[in-house]
Amino acid sequence: MADSTIYLEMLKNLPGRVRISESMKKHTSWRIGGPADIFVEPANREELRLAVSHANEREIPLTIIGAGTNILVSDEGIRGVVVKVGRGLDRIFLDDNMIIAESGASLSRVAAVARDAGLGGFEFSAGIPGNIGGAVVMNAGANGFSIGARVKEILLLNQAGCFLKKTKDEMNFGYRSSALQNDFSIVIEAVFSCFQRDKETIKQEMEVFIKRRKETQPLHYPSAGSIFKNPPGDTAGRLIEAAGLKGERVGDAQISTLHANFIINLGAASARDIMMLVEKARKSVLEFFGIELKPEVKVVGY
Ligand SMILES: Cc1cc2nc3c(=O)[nH]c(=O)nc-3n(C[C@H](O)[C@H](O)[C@H](O)COP(=O)(O)OP(=O)(O)OC[C@H]3O[C@@H](n4cnc5c(N)ncnc54)[C@H](O)[C@@H]3O)c2cc1C
Numbered sequence: 001m002a003d004s005t006i007y008l009e010m011l012k013n014l015p016g017r018v019r020i021s022e023s024m025k026k027h028t029s030w031r032i033g034g035p036a037d038i039f040v041e042p043a044n045r046e047e048l049r050l051a052v053s054h055a056n057e058r059e060i061p062l063t064i065i066g067a068g069t070n071i072l073v074s075d076e077g078i079r080g081v082v083v084k085v086g087r088g089l090d091r092i093f094l095d096d097n098m099i100i101a102e103s104g105a106s107l108s109r110v111a112a113v114a115r116d117a118g119l120g121g122f123e124f125s126a127g128i129p130g131n132i133g134g135a136v137v138m139n140a141g142a143n144g145f146s147i148g149a150r151v152k153e154i155l156l157l158n159q160a161g162c163f164l165k166k167t168k169d170e171m172n173f174g175y176r177s178s179a180l181q182n183d184f185s186i187v188i189e190a191v192f193s194c195f196q197r198d199k200e201t202i203k204q205e206m207e208v209f210i211k212r213r214k215e216t217q218p219l220h221y222p223s224a225g226s227i228f229k230n231p232p233g234d235t236a237g238r239l240i241e242a243a244g245l246k247g248e249r250v251g252d253a254q255i256s257t258l259h260a261n262f263i264i265n266l267g268a269a270s271a272r273d274i275m276m277l278v279e280k281a282r283k284s285v286l287e288f289f290g291i292e293l294k295p296e297v298k299v300v301g302y
Contacts, residue, residue, distance in 0.1 A: 033073025148173025
């Protein structure tokens with residue numbers, strides 16, 4: 001448990017925004033995870049900066065999350081301070097063909113704003129859950145496109161508590177990866193370049209993508225989307241299915257019978273159950289096909 005003085009200090013400076021021993025089940029799409037020692041939901045940039053500097057000054061571990069749709073939080077929870085970037089840091093602005101979105105804005109809201117303004121470029125994201133910060137860090141994508149391609153510039157808060165800008169080139173975007181995955185910086189805001197496009201065409205394209213998701217993904221169960229990245233020239237889902245693991249269970253965790261790269265929580269799955277299934281899928285695919293699958297989901301708190 002983190003030093004209680006930091007909790008009291010944060011409580012004084014960020015009233016109403018700090019909770020102690022907060023269950024991470026409430027903050028992950030998998031509905032899994034033990035307690036965070038200290039959980040902070042900043043209402044604005046200054047509160048975020050304060051929370052980061054309080055933790056850093058005392059060398060208390062700091063974890064940043066967005067909507068929690070791509071993380072597996074351990075059953076033991078997270079030591080130190082967890083900062084959730086969401087409400088309060090979720091404004092979206094339009095500037096000609098550019099969209100400026102704070103990192104707590106949901107990707108789906110940004111896509112809807114783009115659509116309604118007749119701006120193309122976010123159609124691919126229809127149906128991807130999560131917030132802009134997480135999407136940029138993960139370089140979220142689907143349908144042959146990813147968010148990095150739209151990025152013009154990012155505003156970050158670094159560990160020293162300073163705001164700085166980075167260009168797209170400095171972000172090193174790759175398949176579900178970015179420079180931010182190896183760097184402690186918090187995404188505050190992103191500027192995206194879009195282009196003029198007919199609203200109705202955008203709407204129709206997004207509807208097609210959403211329909212396809214509903215048909216192919218187990219959206220009625222808690223999950224974190226795809227567990228593994230697709231290896232070159234193949235898909236993780238096809239390989240796991242071919243290894244005979246569709247429907248495989250450990251406790252309440254199950255490899256989806258609809259999409260084998262999804263592990264769903266049937267009710268009371270633990271992080272340990274999920275990890276055991278992930279390991280089983282990884283080992284089986286390696287044994288059967290000689291292909292080493294790499295996880296896409298980030299494990300937090302182990
Ligand atoms: C049903 C379902 C379908 C999905 N489909 C897709 C898909 O098609 N394509 C795809 O790419 N993903 C998909 N995902 C995964 C997920 O939605 C995306 O990766 C999403 O962009 C993650 O955003 P988040 O806010 O939930 O991030 P989180 O899960 O909260 O965090 C992800 C990572 O980003 C870091 N992070 C979050 N916010 C910030 C910030 N402001 N600053 C710095 N670091 C930060 C966290 O520390 C963590 O390492 C799916 C998930 C689900 C549940």
